[in-house]
Structures are given as C-alpha cells and as structure tokens.
Amino acid sequence: MTDVLVEGGGVAAASAARLASRAGWSVAWRECGRPRLPAILLSDTAQHFLAGVFTDKDLFRGAHPIRRRVVAWGGRAAVTLEHSAVVVSEQQLLDRLRPRIGDANGGASWIIRTLPGKANEHCFGSRAATVWRVEVEDDSACAIESLEAGWLFLVPEGGGSGWLLSVGDASLEQSAVIRRMIRGRGAAAGEFPAYPKIAMPLGGAGWLGCGSAAMAFDPICGDGAANAVREAILAAAVASAALKGEDAAALIDHYQKRLKLGFKRHLLLCREYYRSGGEGAWWREEAAALERGIEWCGGESSFTFQLNGYELRRI
Numbered sequence: 001m002t003d004v005l006v007e008g009g010g011v012a013a014a015s016a017a018r019l020a021s022r023a024g025w026s027v028a029w030r031e032c033g034r035p036r037l038p039a040i041l042l043s044d045t046a047q048h049f050l051a052g053v054f055t056d057k058d059l060f061r062g063a064h065p066i067r068r069r070v071v072a073w074g075g076r077a078a079v080t081l082e083h084s085a086v087v088v089s090e091q092q093l094l095d096r097l098r099p100r101i102g103d104a105n106g107g108a109s110w111i112i113r114t115l116p117g118k119a120n121e122h123c124f125g126s127r128a129a130t131v132w133r134v135e136v137e138d139d140s141a142c143a144i145e146s147l148e149a150g151w152l153f154l155v156p157e158g159g160g161s162g163w164l165l166s167v168g169d170a171s172l173e174q175s176a177v178i179r180r181m182i183r184g185r186g187a188a189a190g191e192f193p194a195y196p197k198i199a200m201p202l203g204g205a206g207w208l209g210c211g212s213a214a215m216a217f218d219p220i221c222g223d224g225a226a227n228a229v230r231e232a233i234l235a236a237a238v239a240s241a242a243l244k245g246e247d248a249a250a251l252i253d254h255y256q257k258r259l260k261l262g263f264k265r266h267l268l269l270c271r272e273y274y275r276s277g278g279e280g281a282w283w284r285e286e287a288a289a290l291e292r293g294i295e296w297c298g299g300e301s302s303f304t305f306q307l308n309g310y311e312l313r314r315i
Contacts, residue, residue: 001107001108001109002026002027002028002107002108002109003020003025003026003027003108003109003110003239003243004016004017004020004025004026004027004028004108004109004110004111004112004236004239004243005027005028005029005030005108005110005111005112006020006027006028006029006030006099006111006112006113007030007032007111007112007113007114008031008032008112008113008114008210008211009031009032009094009114010094010114010211010212010228011050011093011094011097011211011225011228011229011232012114012210012211012212012228012229012231012232012235013029013031013032013112013114013210013211013232014094014097014098014099014232015050015053015054015097015228015229015232015233015236016112016210016231016232016235016236017029017099017112018053018054018097018099019053019232019233019236019237019310020112020236020239020240021099022310023236023240023310023311025239025240025243027099028108029098029099031098032114036090036091036094037090037131038089038090038131038133038163038189038190039087039088039089039090039155039157039162039163040087040088040090040093040224040225041066041085041086041087041142041155041222042060042063042085042086042087042088042225043084043085043222043223043225043226044084044085045223045226046223046225046226046229047059047060047086049226049229049230049233050097050225050229053229053232053233054096054097056096059093059096059097060086060088062092063086063087063088064086064087064088064139064156064157064158065085065086065140066083066084066085066086066087066140066141066142066155066156067082067083067084067140067141068080068081068082068083068140068141068142069081069082069083069141069142069143069144070141070142070143070144070145070177070178070181071143071144071145072143072144072145072146072176072177072178073144073145073146073273073276073277074146074276074277074278075146075278078145078177080141083141083142085142085222087155087156087157087158089157108206109206109243110206110207110208110239110242110243111206111207111208112207112208112210112232112235112236112239113207113208113209113210114209114210114211114212114213114214119199119200119201119202119209119214120199120200121197121198121199122197122198122199122200122293122296123193123195123196123197124195124196124197124267124289124290124292124293124296125194125195125196125218125286125289125290126195126285126286126289127150127167127168127193127194127195127218127286128167128168128191128192128193128194129165129166129167129191129192129193129194129219130165130166130188130190130191131163131164131165131166131188131189131190131191131192132163132164132165132166132172132185132186132187132188132189133161133163133164133185133186133187133189134154134161134162134163134164134182134183134184134185134186135160135161135162135182135183135184135185136154136156136160136161136162136181136182136183137180137181137182137183138156138181139156139158139159139160139162140156141156141181142154142155142156143177143178143181144220145175145176145177145178146277146278147170147171147174147175147278148169148174148278148280148282149168149169149170149278149280149281149282149283150166150167150168150169150170150282151167151168151170151220151277152164152165152166152167152170152172152175152178153165153167153219153220154178154181154182160183163189164178164182164185165219167194167219167220168282168286169282172185193216194218194219194220195218195286195289196216196217196218196263196266196267196270196290196293197215197216198214198215198216198259198260198263199213199214199215200256201256202214202215202252202255202256202259202260203238203252203255203256204252205248206248208235208238208239208252208255210231210232210235211228211231211232212224212228214231214259215227215231215259215262215263217266218266218270220270220273221266221269221270221273223266227262227266230262231259233307233310234255234258234259234307234312235255236310237307237310237311237312238251238252238254238255238312240311240312241305241311241312246312246314250304250305251305251312253304254303254304254305254312257301257303258303260297260298260301261297261300261301263293263297264293264294264297267290267293267294267297268294270290271287271290271291271294274286274287274290275287303315
C-alpha cells in the first residue's frame with residue numbers, strides 16, 4: 001500500500017508530493033485537470049518557499065522580473081513603488097514542479113486531496129475576475145487601480161505583452177491610469193471566482209484537503225501561490241507525523257485550526273483594500289462579506305503542535 005496519495009494538479013499538490021517523498025514515504029500521484037492561469041505573479045516569499053521545497057536553482061529560469069508597482073487606489077493619485085517579483089506561465093512552472101513519481105495504483109494510508117470529501121464550502125463575496133491578453137507599454141511595472149465598482153490589475157510577462165485582470169464591474173474604459181499603460185487588448189482569456197472561500201471540514205479519517213479547492217484567496221493580495229506552498233508544507237507534515245504514529249485526530253484538528261487562522265488573516269488584509277477602494281454599493285457589499293467571514297472564523301485558537309522545518313513537533 002502507498003503511504004501518501006496526492007490528488008491534484010496545482011502548486012499545492014506538487015509541493016505536498018515533493019515533501020512527502022523527501023520525508024521518505026512512498027508517494028503516488030493522481031493528477032486532476034483544472035483550468036490554468038495564463039500567468040502568475042510570484043512574490044519573493046513564494047519564490048523562497050518553492051525554492052526551499054524543490055531545491056532547484058533553475059526553478060524560475062526565464063521568469064520575467066517585475067521591479068515596479070503602480071498603485072492608484074481609492075481615488076488618490078497614482079504612486080509608483082519599488083517591487084520585487086517574477087511572472088511565470090503557470091503551465092511551465094507546473095511542468096517543472098511535477099514530481100517524478102508513479103501514478104496512483106491501489107490504496108493509500110493518507111490522501112492529500114485538492115477537493116475535500118463531504119465538505120461544505122463557505123464563500124465570502126460574489127466578485128468574479130476576467131482575464132484579458134494585452135499589449136503593454138512598460139514590461140517592468142505591474143499596476144493596480146480601483147474603479148467605481150471593481151478593480152483592475154495589470155501584469156506584464158515580457159516581450160511587450162501581458163495580462164489584465166478585471167474584477168467586479170471594472171472596465172478598461174473607466175481607467176485613468178492602467179489604460180495609459182496598455183497599447184492594445186485582445187479577447188478575454190477566461191473567468192474565475194475572485195472571492196475568498198474555504199471548505200469545512202479540511203480533514204478526516206485518512207485525508208486532508210489542500211489547494212485552491214480547499215481554500216482559495218482573493219487575488220488582490222497576491223499571495224495565493226505562497227499560501228498554496230504553506231498549505232502543502234503543513235499537509236505533508238501532518239501526514240508524515242500520523243504515519244509515524246502521532247494522534248491523527250489531534251493532527252487534523254491542528255491542521256484545520258492553522259488553515260482557518262491563515263484564512264482569517266487573509267480576510268483581514270482584504271478588508272483594508274475593500275474598505276478603502278471606493279464608496280459605492282459594490283465596495284460596501286464586498287467589504288460586508290469579508291466582515292461576515294472574519295466573524296465566522298472566530299477568535300484565536302490554541303495549538304498542540306509546531307512546525308520545525310518541515311516536521312511537526314508537539315509543543
């Protein structure tokens with residue numbers, strides 16, 4: 001029997017499989033197809049996490065660097081800030097991350113899955129995002145701009161091209177800042193939910209939920225990839241500790257509390273953006289949804305375990 005079966009096709013699944021394998025467990029992979037983002041912006045934190053998990057100095061080879069960030073928020077004049085990130089094709093990144101392990105064949109002691117079984121999804125917002133292919137004036141600067149009923153985010157990918165994210169009812173025609181940074185726009189490349197959501201429960205007998213189906217972040221904070229790796233680190237550590245004989249129920253409780261705390265921190269950060277982005281009904285409604293999420297998360301929790309590197313130890 002396999003020790004750990006990983007189901008999924010994203011950064012979280014690839015990272016969990018890598019870590020479980022590094023811990024010495026037999027690991028199988030069951031890839032689940034899902035829509036790919038054309039490009040993702042990786043912060044220094046996300047790069048650090050991924051480099052630590054995969055120990056590959058060429059992981060971001062060919063990635064396009066972003067050195068400046070233009071911010072036009074809440075009706076205030078645009079400001080340009082120093083920024084440090086890279087833009088990569090999600091498919092190319094996943095091709096490099098995919099573990100060199102066998103496909104699933106038979107049962108497993110633990111399953112790290114991107115879609116938790118028998119879980120209820122809790123959503124805090126209703127906003128959707130549309131992605132557009134664009135031609136940009138400046139390859140070195142990303143930009144974010146709030147409008148009357150939504151916001152825009154521009155991400156260059158090099159070679160004079162890039163991607164525009166439109167959230168809510170924001171349109172390029174309403175823009176005073178990002179519109180001047182774009183030479184042309186192509187057809188829409190896709191649409192996806194842009195509100196935070198979390199599934200409960202996040203674990204049960206022999207399984208853990210991990211990845212965007214278990215917990216998804218608002219793209220406004222730009223930390224989705226870093227969080228996916230954080231989830232994977234904790235999921236692999238929980239499975240490893242359980243396989244060594246640690247109390248599984250206590251480990252699952254710790255996992256769920258930790259992820260819920262991280263989700264609450266994300267909602268608190270999002271709340272500042274949506275409180276300050278605009279004064280119209282759309283902004284008030286989305287901010288109110290975040291408030292409901294913060295209340296749903298509850299207060300602080302006590303923890304029985306602590307991460308030491310990539311391993312969980314009792315406190």
